[in-house]
Amino acid sequence: xxxxxxxxxxxxxxxxxxxxxxxxxxxxxxxxxxxxxxxxxxxxxxxxxxxxxxxxxxxxxxxxxxxxxxxxxxxxxxxxxxxxxxxxxxxxxxxxxxxxxxxxxxxxxxxxxxxxxxxxxxxxxxxxxxxxxxxxxxxxxxxxxxxxxxxxxxxxxxxxxxxxxxxxxxxxxxxxxxxxxxxxxxxxxxxxxxxxxxxxxxxxxxxxxxxxxxxxxxxxxxxxxxxxxxxxxxxxxxxxxxxxxxxxxxxxxxxxxxxxxxxxxxxxxxxxxxxxxxxxxxxxxxxxxxxxxxxxxxxxxxxxxxxxxxxxxxxxxxxxxxxxxxxxxxxxxxxxxxxxxxxxxxxxxxxxxxxxxxxxxxxxxxxxxxxxxxxxxxxxxxxxxxxxxxxxxxxxxxxxxxxxxxxxxxxxxxxxxxxxxxxxxxxxxxxxxxxxxxxx
Amino acid sequence: xxxxxxxxxxxxxxxxxxxxxxxxxxxxxxxxxxxxxxxxxxxxxxxxxxxxxxxxxxxxxxxxxxxxxxxxxxxxxxxxxxxxxxxxxxxxxxxxxxxxxxxxxxxxxxxxxxxxxxxxxxxxxxxxxxxxxxxxxxxxxxxxxxxxxxxxxxxxxxxxxxxxxxxxxxxxxxxxxxxxxxxxxxxxxxxxxxxxxxxxxxxxxxxxxxxxxxxxxxxxxxxxxxxxxxxxxxxxxxxxxxxxxxxxxxxxxxxxxxxxxxxxxxxxxxxxxxxxxxxxxxxxxxxxxxxxxxxxxxxxxxxxxxxxxxxxxxxxxxxxxxxxxxxxxxxxxxxxxxxxxxxxxxxxxxxxxxxxxxxxxxxxxxxxxxxxxxxxxxxxxxxxxxxxxxxxxxxxxxxxxxxxxxxxxxxxxxxxxxxxxxxxxxxxxxxxxxxxxxxxxxxxxxxxxxxxxxxxxxxxxxxxxxxxxxxxxxxx
Numbered sequence: 001x002x003x004x005x006x007x008x009x010x011x012x013x014x015x016x017x018x019x020x021x022x023x024x025x026x027x028x029x030x031x032x033x034x035x036x037x038x039x040x041x042x043x044x045x046x047x048x049x050x051x052x053x054x055x056x057x058x059x060x061x062x063x064x065x066x067x068x069x070x071x072x073x074x075x076x077x078x079x080x081x082x083x084x085x086x087x088x089x090x091x092x093x094x095x096x097x098x099x100x101x102x103x104x105x106x107x108x109x110x111x112x113x114x115x116x117x118x119x120x121x122x123x124x125x126x127x128x129x130x131x132x133x134x135x136x137x138x139x140x141x142x143x144x145x146x147x148x149x150x151x152x153x154x155x156x157x158x159x160x161x162x163x164x165x166x167x168x169x170x171x172x173x174x175x176x177x178x179x180x181x182x183x184x185x186x187x188x189x190x191x192x193x194x195x196x197x198x199x200x201x202x203x204x205x206x207x208x209x210x211x212x213x214x215x216x217x218x219x220x221x222x223x224x225x226x227x228x229x230x231x232x233x234x235x236x237x238x239x240x241x242x243x244x245x246x247x248x249x250x251x252x253x254x255x256x257x258x259x260x261x262x263x264x265x266x267x268x269x270x271x272x273x274x275x276x277x278x279x280x281x282x283x284x285x286x287x288x289x290x291x292x293x294x295x296x297x298x299x300x301x302x303x304x305x306x307x308x309x310x311x312x313x314x315x316x317x318x319x320x321x322x323x324x325x326x327x328x329x330x331x332x333x334x335x336x337x338x339x340x341x342x343x344x345x346x347x348x349x350x351x352x353x354x355x356x357x358x359x360x361x362x363x364x365x366x367x368x369x370x371x372x373x374x375x376x377x378x379x380x381x382x383x384x385x386x387x388x389x390x391x392x393x394x395x396x397x398x399x400x401x402x403x404x405x406x407x408x409x410x411x412x413x414x415x416x417x418x419x420x421x422x423x424x425x426x427x428x429x430x431x432x433x434x435x436x437x438x439x440x
Numbered sequence: 441x442x443x444x445x446x447x448x449x450x451x452x453x454x455x456x457x458x459x460x461x462x463x464x465x466x467x468x469x470x471x472x473x474x475x476x477x478x479x480x481x482x483x484x485x486x487x488x489x490x491x492x493x494x495x496x497x498x499x500x501x502x503x504x505x506x507x508x509x510x511x512x513x514x515x516x517x518x519x520x521x522x523x524x525x526x527x528x529x530x531x532x533x534x535x536x537x538x539x540x541x542x543x544x545x546x547x548x549x550x551x552x553x554x555x556x557x558x559x560x561x562x563x564x565x566x567x568x569x570x571x572x573x574x575x576x577x578x579x580x581x582x583x584x585x586x587x588x589x590x591x592x593x594x595x596x597x598x599x600x601x602x603x604x605x606x607x608x609x610x611x612x613x614x615x616x617x618x619x620x621x622x623x624x625x626x627x628x629x630x631x632x633x634x635x636x637x638x639x640x641x642x643x644x645x646x647x648x649x650x651x652x653x654x655x656x657x658x659x660x661x662x663x664x665x666x667x668x669x670x671x672x673x674x675x676x677x678x679x680x681x682x683x684x685x686x687x688x689x690x691x692x693x694x695x696x697x698x699x700x701x702x703x704x705x706x707x708x709x710x711x712x713x714x715x716x717x718x719x720x721x722x723x724x725x726x727x728x729x730x731x732x733x734x735x736x737x738x739x740x741x742x743x744x745x746x747x748x749x750x751x752x753x754x755x756x757x758x759x760x761x762x763x764x765x766x767x768x769x770x771x772x773x774x775x776x777x778x779x780x781x782x783x784x785x786x787x788x789x790x791x792x793x794x795x796x797x798x799x800x801x802x803x804x805x806x807x808x809x810x811x812x813x814x815x816x817x818x819x820x821x822x823x824x825x826x827x828x829x830x831x832x833x834x835x836x837x838x839x840x841x842x843x844x845x846x847x848x849x850x851x852x853x854x855x856x857x858x859x860x861x862x863x864x865x866x867x868x869x870x871x872x873x874x875x876x877x878x879x880x881x882x883x884x885x886x887x888x889x890x891x892x893x894x895x896x897x898x899x900x901x902x903x904x905x906x907x908x909x910x911x912x913x914x915x916x
Contacts, residue, residue, distance in 0.1 A: 030589065120563055
């Protein structure tokens with residue numbers, strides 16, 4: 001968005017955007033009923049068109065990048081429900097990311113603690129695969145050794161800030177084995193039709209390496225050779241959504257270096273939050289002299305796993321189940337709104353024998369996980385989580401499916417022990433195993 | 441690209457006035473920070489904005505009355521607003537004025553199945569009204585395009601239309617009563633639950649469509665009707681607008697009143713096809729979506745007749761929905777019309793001129809001709825049954841030269857509309873956007889009458905001033 005002559009400040013990130021992106025919003029208001037924060041307060045500033053009007057005011061030189069603006073853009077969940085509702089096709093993800101990046105560049109939300117946590121998470125833990133895994137190992141030890149029990153009892157947690165202390169009990173259970181222990185670098189199907197790359201992700205790698213394994217098995221069953229480069233790390237989605245576009249570009253370049261794109265038919269992810277980001281690497285690297293072409297090729301080849309399965313006409317598992325499980329499906333925001341993928345996961349689920357599929361009321365409403373939103377805005381996140389749990393309870397389902405690690409954890413924490421949460425691909429993998437008389 | 445908007449000069453309210461407003465309305469209901477106010481500087485109308493001095497969000501009718509009494513005593517203008525989806529700039533703030541946002545008045549107070557009425561506060565979402573009627577087998581028919589978020593108060597104040605106008609009428613036809621805050625701060629109840637009521641002037645009708653210039657509507661008593669049991673949908677394509685118009689006329693001559701008769705012109709068809717790939721014939725110059733609802737036997741019969749008539753009139757294709765899913769598919773073309781068009785250029789200007797039905801093909805052809813002459817992209821779609829057309833101008837508000845041509849084209853379209861016995865606005869209201877064109881439609885006596893009404897109700901001219909018309913004669 002170019003800056004008006006009246007506006008002498010330099011907008012580092014919002015300045016990169018073309019003004020037409022913000023102008024595309026005709027403020028018709030159709031986004032309002034889709035926006036969780038607007039529905040909460042009924043105030044225009046908490047709505048998509050309100051936020052866009054603030055961005056436009058900044059571009060027009062009517063408003064500085066203020067602390068209030070910063071807080072507003074972090075109150076936004078980034079759930080992208082507005083993009084589905086928008087009749088004019090406003091590129092809200094782009095506006096959202098650039099606005100947050102501008103807020104960080106101008107440091108309007110500065111506190112020493114915030115700066116430290118951002119450095120530690122975005123520039124250290126989620127920037128370096130070895131560090132992420134080391135943290136993962138430590139967490140696993142902490143949980144598996146029973147130390148966590150002692151710590152909770154000892155009151156040591158009191159040294160943590162309140163919001164982190166509240167979160168400690170919901171720290172995701174880390175898997176004993178990460179993706180690389182479960183997936184070989186190259187896995188060959190019995191017969192090969194396609195060659196695909198497999199993204200192991202960051203949270204997915206530590207917490208849901210079993211879902212990654214299931215994904216590989218489903219791909220093998222469908223005649224895809226699966227290439228899984230080692231030491232992948234975070235795709236940069238976390239960075240891009242949180243105002244660190246520079247580091248997001250670093251992460252993107254790293255992935256582009258790791259995959260031999262020309263030899264692959266597709267690059268597969270099973271995490272909605274990653275998928276919605278990594279289909280747009282050319283937004284980050286479009287002007288990069290070395291990486292621009294590869295970024296475009298990557299964007300063309302990136303697929304959510306359910307999208308890919310439907311595209312290649314995946315094999316429906318055979319056999320019947322003695323018992324029927326009542327199941328419902330929560331649509332991850334970054335799958336349905338971010339990528340427009342709604343039909344495909346349902347097609348995967350409907351192919352699995354023994355499932356009674358009950359549609360979830362407000363299935364496309366955000367569950368409140370929204371990346372790190374449940375850490376940064378626990379109150380609003382909690383409200384959305386309770387609404388989601390209430391809708392799930394209404395279905396009477398004992399099994400909830402969803403295709404994103406954040407949603408998976410958020411919903412598991414909401415529904416408690418009695419209800420199981422699975423990734424659709426895991427159910428398909430189990431059905432294939434059951435064909436061979438294997439375990440679910 | 442250079443932005444168009446200039447820093448707005450907004451007259452602020454004195455801190456002492458703000459402090460008193462906070463006392464009256466509750467501090468949490470008064471917004472004054474720039475980040476809070478900027479998003480209230482516009483409604484759903486393209487290229488119109490003005491800063492608000494403050495926003496007040498009252499929680500009750502009483503609070504609305506208190507705020508209005510205070511504002512009038514202090515001489516502060518008040519612009520009432522619902523969800524801000526209006527398409528004529530009617531709720532764009534005025535200089536130094538309060539924006540009174542009624543979205544918190546959102547309770548449905550009563551559904552009365554014995555009398556077929558519903559009583560709601562002004563800030564209730566239009567769709568929520570119909571949703572509340574549904575469990576009783578009842579129906580609230582007016583369905584403006586923004587019904588998922590527009591408020592009923594805003595609908596009444598603008599006498600909103602929708603897709604079902606031909607058979608079911610418009611918002612006015614459903615308003616039986618209302619509570620209004622008058623400029624002196626008194627609450628007046630107008631109308632009743634009685635189907636027949638001729639006691640005194642029909643004052644409620646004065647407030648329907650008054651665009652917030654006479655009083656503030658805080659509650660609405662609405663009429664409900666039995667929900668139709670069945671519905672049949674057809675989609676017909678024609679190679680000329682004239683052929684489509686012929687078939688619409690013939691349907692009505694045969695005494696069939698469909699609930700929906702929606703059309704798309706050639707440019708809209710092409711845009712929809714590019715965007716949604718719904719399989720419209722490429723040679724289609726007009727596509728008509730027809731829907732009949734009511735008793736099952738009747739709708740079957742009417743659908744068969746409409747299909748036959750469309751074929752008689754030379755339709756290229758007619759498709760009749762076999763089931764509900766098929767009906768939804770057929771309606772996709774019409775429903776994606778606006779989305780398809782809004783993506784083409786940065787600025788989308790949606791008009792709503794209306795002509796007597798028999799002149800519809802003529803006005804559509806005229807719009808096409810004007811677009812070509814002024815080198816503009818204008819697509820037209822709309823409601824065939826009630827002659828209400830939406831010429832949609834696809835442009836860029838930052839291009840001064842093109843905007844000049846847009847204004848010329850609009851002037852010509854309005855002039856032609858009036859010449860054909862039409863109206864410059866069928867359902868969006870006059871607001872600011874159409875105010876300059878209103879004198880062409882009204883004679884001097886009508887203007888004088890409107891001014892007299894305005895002056896007698898709002899002598900200080902503080903309620904949504906400068907909307908619809910100006911009080912000073914010279915500026916008329």
